[in-house]
Amino acid sequence: MEIVKKMSKRVMMSRRAVTKVQAAIIAVVIIVAVVVAAYVWWPRPPPGPIMKLLATYHGPDPDEMKVAEMMKSELAKLGIELEVRGMEWVAQWDLAKADPMKAQHIFIFYWWPTILSGYDFLVNMFHTEEEIFFNLGYYYNSEFDNLIDEAYSLEATDPKRALELYREAQKKLVEDDCASIFLYDLMNTHVIREGIGGYVDNPAYPHVALFRDLRPPAGETTFRRAEYGTIITDLDPSSQFSNEIVIIAGNMYEPLTWVTPEGKVVGVLAESWSVSEDGLTWDFKLRRGVKFHDGTPMDSTAVAESFERTRRMGMGAAFIWACVDEIVTFEEDPYLVQFKLAFPAPLDKIAAASYASWVFSPKVFDIGDDDAVHEWLNGPPPAGVFAGDPPYDVGTGPYYLAEWVPGRHVVLKRFEGYWGGWEGGPYYDTIYIEEVVEPATREEGILGGVFDWTYMLPKEHLEKIHEGPVADVISVPSFQNLLGLLNMKSPPTDNPLVRKAIAYAIPYQDIIDEALLGYGMQSRGPVPAGLFGHIEDLFQYTHNLEKARELLREAGYTPPASAMAAAGSMAYMELLVPCFYAMTCLVKREWEYTPT
Amino acid sequence: MGIHTYVAKRIALSALVILGTITITFFLSRMVPSDPAALWAGQHPTIEEVRKARVMLGLDQPLHVQYFSYLTKLMQGDLGVSIRFKRSILGDLLFYLPATLELIIAGFIIALAIGIPLGVISAVKENKIIDHLTRTVSIAGASIPVFWLGIVFQIIFFGMLGILPLTGRVSSEILIANPIKRITGFYLIDSLVTGNWAAFTSVLVHLVLPAITIATYPLGLCMRMVRASMIEVLRENYIRAARASGIPERTIIFRYALKNAIVPAFTAIGLSFAYSITGAFLVEFIFSWGGVGSYITYAITTIDYPVIVGVTIFVCVFYVAINLFLDIFQAVVDPRVKY
Numbered sequence: 001m002e003i004v005k006k007m008s009k010r011v012m013m014s015r016r017a018v019t020k021v022q023a024a025i026i027a028v029v030i031i032v033a034v035v036v037a038a039y040v041w042w043p044r045p046p047p048g049p050i051m052k053l054l055a056t057y058h059g060p061d062p063d064e065m066k067v068a069e070m071m072k073s074e075l076a077k078l079g080i081e082l083e084v085r086g087m088e089w090v091a092q093w094d095l096a097k098a099d100p101m102k103a104q105h106i107f108i109f110y111w112w113p114t115i116l117s118g119y120d121f122l123v124n125m126f127h128t129e130e131e132i133f134f135n136l137g138y139y140y141n142s143e144f145d146n147l148i149d150e151a152y153s154l155e156a157t158d159p160k161r162a163l164e165l166y167r168e169a170q171k172k173l174v175e176d177d178c179a180s181i182f183l184y185d186l187m188n189t190h191v192i193r194e195g196i197g198g199y200v201d202n203p204a205y206p207h208v209a210l211f212r213d214l215r216p217p218a219g220e221t222t223f224r225r226a227e228y229g230t231i232i233t234d235l236d237p238s239s240q241f242s243n244e245i246v247i248i249a250g251n252m253y254e255p256l257t258w259v260t261p262e263g264k265v266v267g268v269l270a271e272s273w274s275v276s277e278d279g280l281t282w283d284f285k286l287r288r289g290v291k292f293h294d295g296t297p298m299d300s301t302a303v304a305e306s307f308e309r310t311r312r313m314g315m316g317a318a319f320i321w322a323c324v325d326e327i328v329t330f331e332e333d334p335y336l337v338q339f340k341l342a343f344p345a346p347l348d349k350i351a352a353a354s355y356a357s358w359v360f361s362p363k364v365f366d367i368g369d370d371d372a373v374h375e376w377l378n379g380p381p382p383a384g385v386f387a388g389d390p391p392y393d394v395g396t397g398p399y400y401l402a403e404w405v406p407g408r409h410v411v412l413k414r415f416e417g418y419w420g421g422w423e424g425g426p427y428y429d430t431i432y433i434e435e436v437v438e439p440a441t442r443e444e445g446i447l448g449g450v451f452d453w454t455y456m457l458p459k460e461h462l463e464k465i466h467e468g469p470v471a472d473v474i475s476v477p478s479f480q481n482l483l484g485l486l487n488m489k490s491p492p493t494d495n496p497l498v499r500k501a502i503a504y505a506i507p508y509q510d511i512i513d514e515a516l517l518g519y520g521m522q523s524r525g526p527v528p529a530g531l532f533g534h535i536e537d538l539f540q541y542t543h544n545l546e547k548a549r550e551l552l553r554e555a556g557y558t559p560p561a562s563a564m565a566a567a568g569s570m571a572y573m574e575l576l577v578p579c580f581y582a583m584t585c586l587v588k589r590e591w592e593y594t595p596t
Numbered sequence: 597m598g599i600h601t602y603v604a605k606r607i608a609l610s611a612l613v614i615l616g617t618i619t620i621t622f623f624l625s626r627m628v629p630s631d632p633a634a635l636w637a638g639q640h641p642t643i644e645e646v647r648k649a650r651v652m653l654g655l656d657q658p659l660h661v662q663y664f665s666y667l668t669k670l671m672q673g674d675l676g677v678s679i680r681f682k683r684s685i686l687g688d689l690l691f692y693l694p695a696t697l698e699l700i701i702a703g704f705i706i707a708l709a710i711g712i713p714l715g716v717i718s719a720v721k722e723n724k725i726i727d728h729l730t731r732t733v734s735i736a737g738a739s740i741p742v743f744w745l746g747i748v749f750q751i752i753f754f755g756m757l758g759i760l761p762l763t764g765r766v767s768s769e770i771l772i773a774n775p776i777k778r779i780t781g782f783y784l785i786d787s788l789v790t791g792n793w794a795a796f797t798s799v800l801v802h803l804v805l806p807a808i809t810i811a812t813y814p815l816g817l818c819m820r821m822v823r824a825s826m827i828e829v830l831r832e833n834y835i836r837a838a839r840a841s842g843i844p845e846r847t848i849i850f851r852y853a854l855k856n857a858i859v860p861a862f863t864a865i866g867l868s869f870a871y872s873i874t875g876a877f878l879v880e881f882i883f884s885w886g887g888v889g890s891y892i893t894y895a896i897t898t899i900d901y902p903v904i905v906g907v908t909i910f911v912c913v914f915y916v917a918i919n920l921f922l923d924i925f926q927a928v929v930d931p932r933v934k935y
Contacts, residue, residue: 408886436884
């Protein structure tokens with residue numbers, strides 16, 4: 001028995017040994033087979049991206065981030081690897097200004113006009129610059145420069161011809177040179193409590209509420225506006241160049257003219273005006289019986305001295321007066337002021353600019369020199385913010401500044417002596433503006449009824465707020481547009497074919513639907529609709545990947561024939577997509593990739 | 597080494613820390629890729645405006661010259677001028693500081709008033725249900741982010757219950773109809789001194805949510821510190837001796853044990869007070885408080901570097917000063933401290 005046991009044990013052992021060896025051999029064979037099969041069948045990874053580009057955008061803006069990401073994924077389908085970099089504005093700007101050859105290829109940013117003409121967009125972003133400033137795509141075309149300069153000088157005297165010249169200039173810019181991607185014209189959205197009437201958003205002055213237009217519900221006297229942060233930085237009407245206009249400036253100060261929401265120039269402190277035939281001499285007849293908040297009557301001396309100070313200080317938007325050579329007043333007629341220009345320019349529109357166009361009381365010059373006045377107007381804390389009693393401004397507007405705690409709140413009060421009078425009505429007596437940084441808090445506040453007006457809430461919530469019983473959401477077109485300036489100097493975007501291919505690759509409508517949730521429309525050229533210089537039938541790029549591929553091939557590149565093939569070549573999806581791609585290739589037994 | 601040498605040594609060390617902070621923040625702020633001159637000139641400035649601003653701000657000078665002129669000015673108490681507001685930073689800080697101090701002091705009083713008793717109870721009832729409960733509360737307090745808690749408080753107490761105000765230090769009605777005369781900048785004190793009762797109540801009500809929000813971290817910390825050192829002290833022989841001699845438990849806990857236990861806890865609690873000035877920034881942000889937090893938030897987002905450096909130096913001095921005070925305080929009060 002024992003022998004049998006021993007024998008069987010030995011047999012079993014040998015059997016086991018055999019199976020182990022067999023298993024090892026089988027395993028090796030399988031591995032070799034797999035490796036061979038993989039070697040035979042596995043497609044070599046397709047070559048890398050056909051070009052690498054860099055796009056920069058204003059990092060803190062969630063809309064711009066979405067736009068950049070969508071551009072990235074769409075360009076990937078063409079085999080273009082787009083690096084998107086969200087930056088602080090100043091850093092983004094510095095990178096662009098330093099050296100065009102090392103700078104970004106696509107500069108994504110918003111523009112809105114200071115002077116209410118298409119020229120503002122064309123000259124700032126596309127006019128040849130010796131030192132780079134806002135021409136951040138480094139566009140240079142002397143023909144284009146001459147066209148827009150001539151058009152601007154003709155705007156007042158021969159608008160028809162001016163528009164023709166703008167059309168020609170923009171055809172060069174958009175259709176021939178494709179200097180930029182024109183993404184969308186933004187719609188502004190505001191949330192206003194139900195029951196308040198009279199609010200009009202003027203695209204020329206985005207987010208500006210003229211409080212005298214508002215009609216309070218019965219029994220209410222205070223209008224409470226929630227702002228998105230510390231945005232009043234300077235209350236000097238000569239130098240302010242930030243968001244002061246948005247909140248209060250237009251209520252405290254008034255310009256000579258104003259542009260209506262329909263785009264018409266109307267007189268405010270000017271009653272009428274005329275221009276000489278050569279466009280070089282402008283006569284403005286001033287409104288009579290206007291008083292500043294300090295009681296001084298408004299006349300031609302006040303107007304001239306205001307603009308002279310703004311020009312002298314040369315801060316903020318003082319450049320709008322660059323065309324003015326001399327401001328003349330007449331002793332015999334204190335309500336006539338004459339501007340002599342160095343070159344023809346549409347002065348009626350310039351006088352309606354959102355900045356540097358304010359008229360203020362000459363009494364401020366009693367305080368001291370320009371710097372002393374500046375300091376007084378910005379009343380430095382801790383000396384009780386301002387010395388003495390309000391008003392703390394020197395304008396003619398319907399409301400005066402009664403209190404300002406920087407970073408906290410502003411209080412405006414009704415100016416009883418306003419030239420427009422306070423008949424009709426009802427009007428608000430007091431305007432309270434609170435700075436509320438956190439969007440969730442602003443939303444809570446408007447829904448809870450402690451604010452009457454706010455904006456910059458998460459777009460996803462707007463519909464729900466609008467449907468609710470508390471507040472209405474108003475959305476209106478603005479003169480603000482988003483552009484992606486294309487680098488004209490650095491390869492590969494120095495090639496117009498490449499620029500056009502990029503312009504055709506942008507999913508314009510998807511961007512508006514997904515990033516903006518519909519609050520915008522695709523731009524037609526650099527000048528937003530409604531502004532002088534906008535061309536209704538200007539050439540517009542559409543989302544057309546086939547066309548983009550064609551242009552790239554023409555430029556000597558070999559874009560992948562399909563999105564799937566392109567995905568395989570993109571470095572950032574190195575692992576996942578090639579596997580998926582290889583599997584589909586195995587299944588379909590065909591190369592989708594066009595060999596070079 | 598006597599106490600005088602100790603104090604002198606501590607002060608010298610603190611000065612060194614402050615100088616280090618000034619140097620690091622100054623050079624860091626200059627390394628950030630941005631152009632303060634362009635900021636100074638405004639949103640759409642011309643090249644000439646930027647050039648003018650650069651000379652005016654002294655940015656055309658070499659870096660070491662800028663550094664030493666900054667130090668010299670700092671010695672004279674001049675923190676420079678804000679690029680955005682174009683006003684003296686020291687003046688602005690003094691203007692905004694009372695709001696922040698009012699908030700953190702209120703928060704700290706809440707933290708101490710709740711934290712110390714809870715810590716004591718927790719230590720006495722060690723490992724009982726109440727101990728577990730308070731420990732959970734303290735961990736939650738120390739770890740819940742204030743910006744989240746603040747918004748949740750707003751949703752509950754303003755949005756749903758409607759019993760507490762949403763933002764600000766005082767209601768807009770009071771501000772317009774019954775404004776508080778600024779004397780110290782502390783609204784509670786100012787409204788009390790001027791007998792403005794309506795304003796006083798409004799200020800008090802407005803203080804509740806932000807103060808509780810800011811109190812959560814020091815509260816949790818205070819509770820745990822007091823608990824830990826109380827447990828240690830309660831195990832000492834002299835406590836056992838006191839118990840044996842029949843002294844009432846209340847007297848033992850509060851007279852004999854807490855007095856000894858509170859001193860070590862004091863350092864950590866004191867530092868959490870110093871630390872809460874930075875925590876206050878987030879809370880101010882949510883409640884639109886309008887204190888130093890709002891000031892620095894705006895400065896950071898707009899790269900207003902003189903303000904960033906100025907506030908950093910200020911916070912550093914605040915922290916170091918409290919640290920110094922605590923060290924000296926402890927050396928004087930507690931004979932066990934060796935120096």
